[in-house]
Amino acid sequence: MNSECVVGTDAKADCRISVVADGAGTIDVQTKAADLAERGIRHVVERALEAADVHGLSVTVEDFGSLDVILASRLEAALRLASAESSIPVTVHPSRRPSDKDRPRRSRLYAPGNNPRVLAGIEIHGADCVLLDLEDSVPPAEKTPARILVKRLLAETRFPEEVWVRINALECGGRDDLHEVLQGRPHGICLPKAERTEDVQDLASELTRLEAEFGLASGSTWIMPIVETAAGVLHCEAIAAANERVAIVAFGAEDYTRDVGCARADHALLFARSRLVAATAAAGVQVSDTVFADVADDEGLYAEACTARSLGFDGKGAINPRQLGPIHRAFSPTEQEIEHARVVVAAADEAEAAGLGAVSLNGKMVDRPVVERARRLLRIAERLSAGRAES
Amino acid sequence: MKNAAGREIPERIAGHDVRPFAGAFSTAATGDKAARPQKHLDPHENKVLPSIDAAIEATGLSDGMTISFHHSFRDGDRVICAVVDACARRGIKDLRIFSTALFPAHESLIAHIESGVISRIEGSMNGPIGRFVSQGGKLREPAVLRSHGARWRAVEAGDVAIDVAFIAAPQADPAGNANGIFGKTPCGPISFVAVDAQYARKTVVITNDLQPYPVTPVEIQQGWTDYIVEVDEIGDPNKIVSGTLQLTKSPTRLLIARLTADIVKASGYFVDGFSFQGGAGGISLAATKFIGDEMEAAGIVGSFGMGGGTKMLVDLLHRGLLRTILDGQAFDLDAIESLQHDAKHVMMDPGMYANVDSRGCATHELDTAFLGATEVDLDFNVNVNTHSDGLLLHGIGGHQDVASGAKMTIITAPTLRGRIPVILDRVTTVTTPGEVIDVIVTERGVAVNPRREDLKDRLIAAGLPVRSLEEIKREADAMVQPLSKPVFGDEIVASIEWRDGTVIDVVRNVEGFE
Numbered sequence: 089m090n091s092e093c094v095v096g097t098d099a100k101a102d103c104r105i106s107v108v109a110d111g112a113g114t115i116d117v118q119t120k121a122a123d124l125a126e127r128g129i130r131h132v133v134e135r136a137l138e139a140a141d142v143h144g145l146s147v148t149v150e151d152f153g154s155l156d157v158i159l160a161s162r163l164e165a166a167l168r169l170a171s172a173e174s175s176i177p178v179t180v181h182p183s184r185r186p187s188d189k190d191r192p193r194r195s196r197l198y199a200p201g202n203n204p205r206v207l208a209g210i211e212i213h214g215a216d217c218v219l220l221d222l223e224d225s226v227p228p229a230e231k232t233p234a235r236i237l238v239k240r241l242l243a244e245t246r247f248p249e250e251v252w253v254r255i256n257a258l259e260c261g262g263r264d265d266l267h268e269v270l271q272g273r274p275h276g277i278c279l280p281k282a283e284r285t286e287d288v289q290d291l292a293s294e295l296t297r298l299e300a301e302f303g304l305a306s307g308s309t310w311i312m313p314i315v316e317t318a319a320g321v322l323h324c325e326a327i328a329a330a331n332e333r334v335a336i337v338a339f340g341a342e343d344y345t346r347d348v349g350c351a352r353a354d355h356a357l358l359f360a361r362s363r364l365v366a367a368t369a370a371a372g373v374q375v376s377d378t379v380f381a382d383v384a385d386d387e388g389l390y391a392e393a394c395t396a397r398s399l400g401f402d403g404k405g406a407i408n409p410r411q412l413g414p415i416h417r418a419f420s421p422t423e424q425e426i427e428h429a430r431v432v433v434a435a436a437d438e439a440e441a442a443g444l445g446a447v448s449l450n451g452k453m454v455d456r457p458v459v460e461r462a463r464r465l466l467r468i469a470e471r472l473s474a475g476r477a478e479s
Numbered sequence: 480m481k482n483a484a485g486r487e488i489p490e491r492i493a494g495h496d497v498r499p500f501a502g503a504f505s506t507a508a509t510g511d512k513a514a515r516p517q518k519h520l521d522p523h524e525n526k527v528l529p530s531i532d533a534a535i536e537a538t539g540l541s542d543g544m545t546i547s548f549h550h551s552f553r554d555g556d557r558v559i560c561a562v563v564d565a566c567a568r569r570g571i572k573d574l575r576i577f578s579t580a581l582f583p584a585h586e587s588l589i590a591h592i593e594s595g596v597i598s599r600i601e602g603s604m605n606g607p608i609g610r611f612v613s614q615g616g617k618l619r620e621p622a623v624l625r626s627h628g629a630r631w632r633a634v635e636a637g638d639v640a641i642d643v644a645f646i647a648a649p650q651a652d653p654a655g656n657a658n659g660i661f662g663k664t665p666c667g668p669i670s671f672v673a674v675d676a677q678y679a680r681k682t683v684v685i686t687n688d689l690q691p692y693p694v695t696p697v698e699i700q701q702g703w704t705d706y707i708v709e710v711d712e713i714g715d716p717n718k719i720v721s722g723t724l725q726l727t728k729s730p731t732r733l734l735i736a737r738l739t740a741d742i743v744k745a746s747g748y749f750v751d752g753f754s755f756q757g758g759a760g761g762i763s764l765a766a767t768k769f770i771g772d773e774m775e776a777a778g779i780v781g782s783f784g785m786g787g788g789t790k791m792l793v794d795l796l797h798r799g800l801l802r803t804i805l806d807g808q809a810f811d812l813d814a815i816e817s818l819q820h821d822a823k824h825v826m827m828d829p830g831m832y833a834n835v836d837s838r839g840c841a842t843h844e845l846d847t848a849f850l851g852a853t854e855v856d857l858d859f860n861v862n863v864n865t866h867s868d869g870l871l872l873h874g875i876g877g878h879q880d881v882a883s884g885a886k887m888t889i890i891t892a893p894t895l896r897g898r899i900p901v902i903l904d905r906v907t908t909v910t911t912p913g914e915v916i917d918v919i920v921t922e923r924g925v926a927v928n929p930r931r932e933d934l935k936d937r938l939i940a941a942g943l944p945v946r947s948l949e950e951i952k953r954e955a956d957a958m959v960q961p962l963s964k965p966v967f968g969d970e971i972v973a974s975i976e977w978r979d980g981t982v983i984d985v986v987r988n989v990e991g992f993e
Contacts (some may be wrong), residue, residue, distance in 0.1 A: 113977060120897060123991075124963050125962055126963070128961060129960070130958025153896070153897020154898070156959055156960060158959060209730075209922065212922050246954075461549065
C-alpha cells in the first residue's frame with residue numbers, strides 16, 4: 089500500500105480520514121472545535137491503530153464534529169481500503185441481549201448506513217426497531233465504509249429497543265455485509281426483495297455459520313424478509329414460514345407498485361397487504377406495513393397507519409424519526425381497547441375457574457379467538473408500558 | 480471573594496467596589512434614580528441637523544465620553560460603525576461604547592479599539608469583537624455584560640452615565656418622535672434605548688425616513704430628543720432574522736422541542752390563561768408551534784406570549800390561541816408586520832419587560848419559559864456568554880430576567896454540539912444561577928432541579944423520560960474523548976452582572992489551551 093486512501097466526507101458530524109504508508113507514522117489533526125478537540129481525536133486514532141496492530145502509517149484527520157465511533161469507523165475503512173485484511177477490533181455494548189421473537193414492533197425506523205449525521209443519535213427517538221440500511225440508501229462505491237460504520241455504531245451504541253441491519257441481496261454484497269455487521273451483534277437482519285423460500289433459507293444458513301464464527305448463540309439473529317415484488321407477494325406464505333428465524337415480514341410498496349404497475353393507492357395495494365397479513369398470521373409471525381414517503385404529512389401518515397392496523401398489520405416503516413409519533417399512536421392499544429380486553433380476559437378466566445366451556449359477557453357468547461386477541465393486546469400493552477418505565 | 484453562585488470574583492473591578500451576587504432576589508435597590516439636565520426649547524426651534532458630524536459637534540461629544548446605541552437591526556446595523564468612524568475622523572479618543580449589543584457587522588470597531596478611539600465596552604459582544612476582547616489587554620477596563628432588564632436598571636440607577644445616545648430610527652419626525660416598526664426599513668421595536676433617550680445628557684435620533692409631524696407609534700418621544708439627523712442608510716432589516724424561519728428538520732432538535740411541549744403540558748401551568756416565552760432558534764420555534772397545537776387540542780387560550788417576536792408566536796395570536804403578545808424586539812419580518820397591524824401585539828420597553836428594580840416587570844408574570852444554553856452544569860447553572868474555549872461570544876439577552884421571573888424555566892439543549900459536551904461539572908461562566916432553573920431538556924432525557932420535586936413527580940406521572948443530570952452527562956461523555964480546557968490568565972476581560980447590578984461571574988482572558 090503506497091497510495092493515499094481517503095474515507096469520509098466534510099459533512100456535519102462526519103470526518104475525512106486519509107492514510108498513507110510512508111513509514112513516517114505521523115498523525116495530523118484538523119478540527120472544527122479548534123484547540124479543544126485535537127488531543128481527544130489524536131487519542132482515538134492512536135488507540136485504534138494500536139488495536140489494529142498497524143504501524144508506520146501516516147494518518148490525516150479532518151474533523152467536522154464527529155463522535156469517537158465515527159472517527160474509528162472512518163479510520164478502519166481507510167485502513168481496509170489500504171489493506172483488505174485490516175480491521176480494528178470492536179466491543180459490543182454490554183447492554184446488548186438477544187431479543188424476544190414476538191416483542192412489539194410498531195415501528196421500524198430506517199437510517200442510511202453511510203450518513204453519520206443521521207446515524208449518530210438514531211437510537212434516542214423511541215423506535216421499536218432501528219434499521220440501519222446498507223442497501224438502497226448506500227451507493228455501490230460506499231458499501232465498504234458503510235458496512236464498517238454500521239458495524240461499529242451498532243456495536244458500541246446502547247440501543248434501548250432493537251437494532252437491525254438491512255443488507256444487500258446475498259449475491260450482491262450481502263455476504264460481505266453479514267460478515268461485517270454480525271460482529272456488531274444486531275438483533276436481526278432485514279432481507280430485501282425476498283421472493284423465494286431459498287432466499288430466506290440461504291440467509292439463515294449464512295447466519296448460523298457466522299453466529300458460530302463470532303461466538304453468538306445459534307439462532308439468536310432474527311430475519312425480516314421484505315416482500316416488495318409481485319413474485320414475493322405470490323410466495324409470501326412460503327417466505328413467512330421458511331425458517332424459525334423469521335420473526336416479522338415487511339411490505340415494501342414502492343418497489344411493488346413499480347413491479348406490478350399499479351398506483352400507490354390503498355385500493356391498489358389491498359390485495360398484497362391482505363395476502364401478507366393472512367400469510368404471516370398463518371405462520372405465526374408479525375407483519376409490518378410499508379413506509380410513507382411524505383415526511384411532512386403527519387395526518388396522512390396517521391391515516392395510512394390506521395388503515396394498515398385495521399387490515400391486521402402490527403407496525404409500519406418510518407424514514408424519519410418524526411414519523412414515529414403518528415405510527416406509535418396508530419399501533420398502540422388505546423385505553424378503551426385495553427379496558428375492553430381486560431373485561432374479556434377476566435370473563436374468560438372466571439369461566440375457566442368455574443369449569444365452563446363457554447365464555448359469556450353481558451349475556452353474549454365470547455368466542456375463543458376473541459379471548460386470544462384480548463390476551464395478545466394486553467401482552468403488547470404491558471410490554472409497551474414496561475418499556476416506557478425503563479426508558 | 481466567592482459570591483452566592485460559588486464563583487471567585489475580585490473585591491474591586493476598574494476602581495470600583497464589587498457588589499457580589501447574593502441570590503436571585505437578595506439585593507434590594509436603594510437610593511434615588513439618576514437624572515439628566517433640564518432643558519428648555521422655544522416653539523419651532525429647529526432640531527434637525529444635516530449630518531452625524533454636525534450632531535457630534537452639537538452634542539459636544541469628546542474624549543472619554545460614553546455613547547450608546549441599540550441592536551434592533553442586529554447584524555444589519557450601519558449606525559454604530561458610522562458614528563464611531565465619524566468620531567475617529569474628528570480625533571475623538573477613549574470612548575466607552577454602551578450598545579445593547581454588538582454583532583459581527585461591527586467587526587470594524589476592532590480597528591478603533593486598537594487605535595484607542597474605543598477604550599471600554601459595556602454590552603453584549605456577539606462574535607468577533609468578543610473573541611478579540613477575550614485575548615486580554617484590549618480594553619482599559621473590563622467589559623460589562625448585562626441582561627436587557629439589568630441594562631435598563633443600570634442607567635436608571637446611574638451605574639452608567641450616558642453622554643450621547645445615538646438612536647437608529649426607521650421612522651422619525653422633525654420634532655424627534657420615532658419608532659422602529661414603520662418607515663422604509665423597519666427593524667422592530669427600538670424601545671430598548673427609551674431609557675438612554677431619557678437619561679443621556681444628549682439624545683440624537685438618526686433616521687433614513689424623516690416624515691412630517693407626528694409619526695406614530697411614539698417609541699422615542701420628542702421631549703427626550705435633542706437632535707435629529709437624516710441619513711441614507713441606517714441598517715438592513717433582512718439581517719434582523721435570528722436563526723432560521725423554517726421549522727427545524729433536525730430530528731434531535733424536534734425531539735427536544737417535543738419534550739419541551741410535553742413538559743409544559745404536564746407541568747400544572749397549562750391551564751386557560753397560561754403564559755410563556757420562548758426564544759428564537761430552532762428548538763424554541765418548534766416548541767412554540769408544538770405548544771400552540773397542544774393549546775388548540777386542549778381548548779386553552781393563553782393570556783400572553785412574550786417575544787422576541789417570531790412568525791411562530793404571531794401564528795398563535797392569529798389562531799386565537801393567545802390573547803396578547805408582549806414584545807421587546809422582532810426576530811423576523813413577520814413579527815414586524817404583525818406589530819404594524821395588530822393592536823394585540825404590543826411593544827414594550829425593557830423597563831416594563833424585565834427591570835427587577837422597578838414597581839413590577841412582565842417577566843415576573845410568566846408561567847413558563849424555554850431558553851437555550853451554551854453550557855449547563857450539574858448544579859443547573861447556565862452559561863450563555865462563553866463557549867467551552869473560554870471565549871466571550873454571546874450576550875445575555877433576557878436570559879436572567881426570564882429565567883428568574885417565570886414560574887417554570889426550561890433550558891433546552893442537545894447533550895453534544897459536534898464533539899463539544901454541553902453538560903459539564905462546572906460551567907465555564909455562570910450567566911444564570913441554577914436556583915432559578917427548573918428543568919433541563921436534552922435529547923437523552925429530562926432533568927428536574929432537585930428544588931422542584933413537585934414538578935418532577937408530575938413529569939414522571941406523565942411518562943416523561945426523567946433522569947438525573949449526572950446520568951445524562953455520563954451517557955454523552957462516553958461518546959467523545961474529553962476536550963482540552965482553556966488556560967485562563969489573570970486579567971478580567973468582562974464581568975457578568977446579575978439583574979440587580981451585583982456581579983455573578985467574571986470572564987478572564989484566554990492564554991491558550993492545555
